[in-house]
Amino acid sequence: MKKLVLATVVLAMTAGFASAQVVRLATEGAYPPFNFINDKGEVAGFERELGDEICKRAALECTWTTNEWDSIIPNLQSGNYDAIIAGMSITDERSKVIAFSDNYYPPTASAYLAASADADIKTGVVAAQVSTIQAAYVAESGATLLEFPTPDETVAAVRNGEAVAVFADKDYLRPFADESNGALVFVGEDVAMGSGIGIGLRQSDTELKAKFDAAIKSMKADGSINALIDKNFGGKGLKF
CATH class of the missing domain: 3.40.190.10 (Periplasmic binding protein-like II)
Incomplete structure (x- = not known):
């Protein structure tokens, strides 16, 4: 019986670890009000608040890092992080090399x-x-x-x-x-220009894209994206 109980506990812990998906988000940290580094040295701005809420709704554990703009796509492709949330416009040219989530900011x-x-x-x-x-x-x-x-x-x-x-x-x-x-x-x-701003992902990460899309759709539906836009753009941002 003790062996059975121990095996059950180990199995439950293993399942828990397997389900805890950590997603590494990258931003530039130099493009306010979309993203910037605050006085505490932390990523802040519209995309920080948006990204944290998307991860919460998608049941993902997310971490943040910064990367210079000109190498942000190559480093995504190299596996240095899992997604880009950095004021990146969705374009046909970029869509040839990476995938995009649904837009979380209208075409600007x-x-x-x-x-x-x-x-x-x-x-x-x-x-x-x-x-x-x-x-x-x-x-x-x-x-x-x-x-x-x-x-x-x-x-x-x-x-x-x-x-x-x-x-x-x-x-x-x-x-x-x-x-x-x-x-x-x-x-x-x-x-x-562009088709709005979206999260950039590797084209192979279809499951992660689906989770992001579902969270973004829910935030559009309940008005929470518009609320974050109002908060971070001083009422002057574009809304859905």
Whole structure:
């Protein structure tokens, strides 16, 4: 009887360990309000709160790490983590190499932010973050593309005169415009790009994708994603 009880306990513990799936989430940590590093050195922002809730609903144990943007997809493919939640737009080009969850943020406009209203965004030097859909757009627009590893460097390039404008997600650029007292202004027309923002996964991780999709759908249905957008974007973010 003791052997039977012991075997039952061991079996139960083994089953418990097997069901405790740990998912490693990666973000950039430099793209507020989507993601940033707070004063405690922790990942924070809209995607941190969203990711934690998705993991809770999917019954997953999730950990967070940061990775530079230009190598974030290669390191996913190499197995250094299991998913990317970093303000990444869903595009046909990216979908050739990785899979995406359902979008958790609607298709967002990209915009030009410049130091003057007459900035030459058609043929001048325009800054954009490396390996982004905005950088690809500028490269084909006729302007001279100036790429930087991080998004804050693209804004700095406009302020110090290296570029006439920066082209990026308008949701990212809006706080810089609002806080500049008129020193930085939006110019030209907004450009609609991508199919929204989603979680990036390896194409083989179909089971994990299904769990993420189910959690995201439930958050859309009960309004909790919109609530997080309102909270983190100051009421100015796009909602479902």
